[in-house]
Amino acid sequence: MSHHENKTLVRWNRSTLYCGLLVAATAFTCPGIFGALNGLGAGGGASPEIANAANAIVFGCLAVGSLFVGGIANRITPKYALLIGTLGYTPYAAGLYCNDRFGTNWLLLFGSVVLGISACFLWVASGAILLGYTEEHKKGRAMSIKFAFQNLGASIGGIIALALNADKNFRGGVTNATYITLMTIMCLGFPFALLLPTANNVQRTDGRSVVLKKQPSFAGEFKVLKSIFSKSWVWALIPLIIYAQWFLSFQWQFNFAYFTVRARALNSFLFYVLGLISALGMGRLLDSTRWKRQTRAKIGFCIVVLFTGASWILGQSVQVHYDKIKPTIDWNDSSYGLGSFTFCLWGFSDPLVTTYLYWLVGSFSNDLNETSFLAAIMNSLGSVGSTFGFVVSAMNFSYNGACAINLVLFFVSIPGLAWVVFTQVKDTTHGTNISGAALFSGSESEDGHAQSIEKDFVETKQGVQSSSVPL
Helix, strand or coil: CCCCCCCCCCCHHHEHHHHHHHHHHHHHHCHHHHHHHHHCCCCCCCCHHHHHHHHHHHHHHHHHHHHHHHHHHHHHCHHHHHHHHCCCHHHHHHHHHHHHHHCCCHHHHHHHHHHHHHHHHHHHHHHHHHHHCCCHHHHHHHHHHHHHHHHHHHHHHHHHHHHHHCCCCCCCCCCHHHHHHHHHHHCCHHHHHHCCCCHHHCECCCCCCCCCCCCCCHHHHHHHHHHHHCCHHHHHHHHHHHHHHHHHHHHHHHHHHHECHHHHHHHHHHHHHHHHHHHHHHHHHHCCCCCCHHHHHHHHHHHHHHHHHHHHHHHHHHHHHHHHHCCCECCCCCCHHHHHHHHHHHHHHHHHHHHHHHHHHHCCCCCHHHHHHHHHHHHHHHHHHHHHHHHHHHCCCCHHHHHHHHHHHHHHHHHHHHHHHHHCCCCCCCCCCCCHHHHHCCCCCCCCCCCCHHHHHHHCCCCCCCCCCCC
16 A cells, blocks of 8 residues: 555644654653763763763663663553653763762762663654554655754753853863753653653544554563564664764763864764754755655665774764874864864764664664564664773773774674665565564454454554553
């Protein structure tokens, strides 16, 4: 069925676009402002060592916790998982503030654990909702809006930091007002998540229902996870999933190591604004009706390889140069252009990779249970990359070596990605599901309908059904 057929009128506050915007708003207020704090370099004033240790804890918790949260999100429903996910960001920011002002480490380390657990829920729920609620032909837009808003949050954080620190042409911490303002924005994620409609109220423009089927037991959920994990295309994408979060620590350290406070704030702003533009552009391309999905996947692949590959080749040469001269660059220095351009090219390339990767993985399923686990797998493995990235940074590894790891990781991930893109992508996944019989080990869904995904997606063309489980 083409997505031009059977257009269904939907209420704006029940549409998948409205759901996507609310999830994007939580990305703006929570990971976006988290990015702004880290974009200032080591959370503004915390020493790089303590900031790297805190981030290693955050992503370590994410790596371990995400796989469990995939099953929990299916039990409590993604909306409530998202609500839990918004709660842990402010304690982390408060910990950075106390560390910067009073030299106390315990609150930052405690806040890192709370944030790590909370972020599992936020990221798994976000991925599940955006890939599971959204119509098949709008997933690129859904993911790009989320990453664009996340970058917008981080860039606004950069603007605030820039306004409050514009006179600081030296290295060091940021003002108290910077922390207070950013913490206030972080608190707004919860009300946005609260406005999200329940799954049985979501209306899709193609008339298909949002289906959420719980397994009879928590163990049953993990059978679904296991069956998804056994797919060869998942394994082929693992190097790219790990790469797609590894680069964060080096890029933030590069900004902290070589620029003054105000130059860091300007870099951070430009980094995230360019990322916002690239995310929206990539989303628009991936949902274009001009080409079949297989063609869009190949075009996206070429763009990702070209920009990201160029960013690391340039980055490595600039890093080697800076390692020799060890500069502290202000925005009015003649050398600012090259360093800033390199940093901004990373900012442009990173969302190309993440938007494309989520869209590609989302192209394999339209089932809300499965998208919960797909999001869980990506967050878990991606966070392994982040954790090791920050561990490398915390070990005082040479910047040249840290940059080289990112370059090698990216180029090593290309063959597996190419195999998936050129051989595994299908034009539609309606009427199919990844995990086969494991998805219905209990046979009956909560409301007694023993429907298959085939029937839900292929035969249901009229109206909007309620989901199997109220969300």
